Amino acid sequence: MALPKANRLKSRKDFQAVFREGIRRHGSYLTLRALKPLCLTKLSLDTATQTTQATDLRTLASTRIGISISTKVSKRAVVRNRIKRQITVALHKLLPKLSPGWRLVVIVKPTAAESKCVSPQFLQELEQLLAQAEVFDGNS
Secondary structure (H helix, E strand, O other), rough: OOOOOOOOOHHHHHHHHHHHEEEEEEOOEEEEEEEEOOOOHHHHOHHHHHHHHHHHHHHOOOOOEEEEOOOOOOHHHHHHHHHHHHHHHHHHHHHHHEEEOEEEEEEEEEEHOOOOOHHHHHHHHHHHHHOOOOEEEOOO
């Protein structure tokens, strides 16, 4: 079960922005980097930028998420991909609760592969990290 295209963080530029400017929250298996949405008032109203403004509003509408898992976690791609799939499933369950406009990067720590961590643990830890970063709708 993959994340919807509108909710995927894909470009290198977006990942770099989140790493450079985002807040950090650490757990035992995961680290969350979160970049708050841009304020709508910052968008200019000039006619030359109306098309880019429309695309900015569309990108602001959905929270976009990326997963970063290095070879330090495991040398085996099979293990890394399994962990990535488990995190994606957990994120899919949490997606309706998230506030719009956030850019998130979930970084997997090497302890995730060592401990044979399973999906419910990822879901619970992700929920805690998202709550700490106040990413949930209504900050619940």
